[in-house]
Amino acid sequence: MSLLKLASRGLASRLGTRAISSSAASRVAEPAVAVDELVSNVPTQLLIDGKFVDPVAGRRFDVLNPATEQRLVQMAEADKEDVERAVRAARKAFDEGPWPRMGGKARGKILQRFAELVEKNVEELAQLESLDNGKPIFFSRNADIPLTANHLSYFAGWADKIHGQTIPCDNTFGNFFAYTLHEPIGVVGSIIPWNFPALMAAWKIAPALAAGNCVVLKPAEQTPLTAMRLGQLALEAGLPPGVLNVVPGFGPSAGGAIVRSPLVDKVSFTGSTEVGKIIMKEAAATVKPVGLELGGKSPLIVWKDVDVDKAVEDAHFALFFNHGQCCVAGSRLFVHEAIYDEFVEKAAARAKSKKVGDPFTDVEQGPQVDRDQMDKILGYIESGKQQGAKLLAGGSRMGDRGYFVQPTVFADVQDDMKIAQEEIFGPVQSILKFSSLEEVAQRANNNPYGLGAGVFARDVDVINYLTRSIRAGTVWVNCYNVFDDSVPFGGYKQSGIGRDKGEAALAHYTQVKSVYQKMETPQPWL
Structure with a gap:
């Protein structure tokens, strides 16, 4: 879906001639559903091991409406101990649970149900996104949330198509059979920004889960509402406990704990180049790979x-x-x-x-x-x-x-x-x-x-x-801001490492294992 087409299909023509009013910003109405009722459906606890739980230290932080500067909710604040609980839950789910051992088709069905639940709740999620982030409801309703569902659905289709190769071997030293396995990398720590909260969550969650990984997701502290609701919908779709954990909090504490944890196998971060450099340095201590989608000056x-x-x-x-x-x-x-x-x-x-x-x-x-x-x-x-x-x-x-x-x-x-x-x-x-x-x-x-x-x-x-x-x-x-789920996205130079979206994203969530097998009896095709 082209965001440019969405914008040009009526919005620009309807609004382009309307003048800015210096008092426009002060005339702020409410969403279609009363704010209290809307946010009451959003979990304000941490999602760890399939349950919504309070933070160990009991701390909470205010989530504000950027249009009014009024408090929307008090959200649970994860710190190091909470992140460690979430990481341990993801580790156990990966090492012992069904998700990475499940057939790709079965994983794909659960991800598809997840996508369908997002589609079913487009209006609620769109209103939460505009309330929390401040973007016009037209874009939340017609772009951000539908694209979130599309991305989950796209990678649901990939879940049973991740496979290796059979490779002919030189038989100078005997008869061998070789093949590769593309296996999930393990526990993925995903840290997302506030500019497209739901969509960025999908960009991180979808390929990681499709490949059989377990995820600890930290949404931006400014915009945690849709991430928490997505976590709830993921459980409703049938995601096993511990496969997706959501820990709202602040970068130095919650984000830093994810990056430094020796139980996290990979970190995927979207945000500023400044923070990306810090993540690279801290991830080096445990030699974990990082995916970084960073700043731009295009x-x-x-x-x-x-x-x-x-x-x-x-x-x-x-x-x-x-x-x-x-x-x-x-x-x-x-x-x-x-x-x-x-x-x-x-x-x-x-x-x-x-x-x-x-x-x-x-x-x-x-x-x-x-x-x-x-x-x-x-x-x-x-x-x-x-x-x-x-x-x-x-x-x-x-x-x-x-x-x-x-x-x-x-x-x-x-x-x-x-x-x-x-x-x-x-x-x-x-x-x-x-x-x-x-x-x-x-x-x-x-x-x-x-x-x-x-x-x-x-x-x-x-x-x-x-x-x-x-x-x-x-x-x-001759266009701009056109995105498709199948087309890789990422940067050169200090704009990042790796790619989101498309088949290219899956390579960042899998390990390639090479297997040699001795063929004791000579085979006619060798």
Whole structure:
């Protein structure tokens, strides 16, 4: 399913001409179901060994609604001892339980039931996602939660298709038969971010479980609600105790305990490059493999032959989708000098027309996820102003309640400016000018990240030159933010190690075992 198609199929056309109101952020309605009733269905304990249990120390933390800054629930806080309980449960489930010994078809049926339960509860999960994360309900309802179900279903189909090879052996030293087994790696510690809470949980859970592993999942402390509800649905689907454990908590305590545990066989993390480096160092102590999907500062290159109006709209979506809180956002927008002036004028107008406010109404942008993120974004905006970028739209907080930031556009951005070098993770579009292919390819690669990139052009030679020149894990051509369950996703350079999604993801959740067998009686085919 293309998120670009979802956005363009009505949302942009319905909302694109509506002006931002400085008071929009203060008019926050409630979801269709009363908040208290909605969150009452969400477990607020830890999921360990098939049961919801209180943390050993009894600590809890507030989960806030980013649109109102009001508390939604008090969630159980896992620390080292709780994580150790969860890891031991996963270890026992893997070493002694039925899940890794179950036939792939049987595992696939349970995962498919899990997917169907997510589909059955789309509306509830979508409202929880928008309540907890702040994203517009349109996207939660039509993208995040359906894509979560799709991802679980996709890997349910892989569960009985993971197999090795038979390999001919040189018979100089006798007759041998060799084959490989692709076995589950064991206990997987998965640590996920807050920008797509349910979908990122599925990206980690689905391939790991399909391959026969057991999982300890730590959701982001800002957005644990859908992860806890998914854990509940997994049990309802028939997942055996200990196969999926969910331990909300904070990175240094709960996340750190997962990474350092000698009983965890692999860590899979999506989040910042800064934290990814810490995880790599700590995982080295037990020589466990890590999968890292980290930050990005993705170049989006607009060649001179494009339809400018369409390119402006697509580039807007590339950056502002999910409030700019996308690791792959097209946040370094290179526009050819021949169309630069027209483009920046229209880009600024598009940002000014964007409707921001209550995520439970027909808006394009809700609040940022929390105060820290809002303050970080505002700090980058101030940096852009101070370093001489030309502010064309936005540039400030909206209202005085909720974490709303105006859609912001800077032009005349230079490569060495902070807003062009560092990941902002917010609704701030930085537009840079270029004149030649060779120049823009060099500038696009002159950054430590390599997660995504985009090329908008008609000339096929330009497209081919740039797609092969840019060092990035995904390159979109005349589109952006298109994802499919079967297509690998991951980064070059400091954007990560390994791949999520597709058959490629399964390789990160299996070990390859080689088996040699002596054939005592000579065989006619050897």
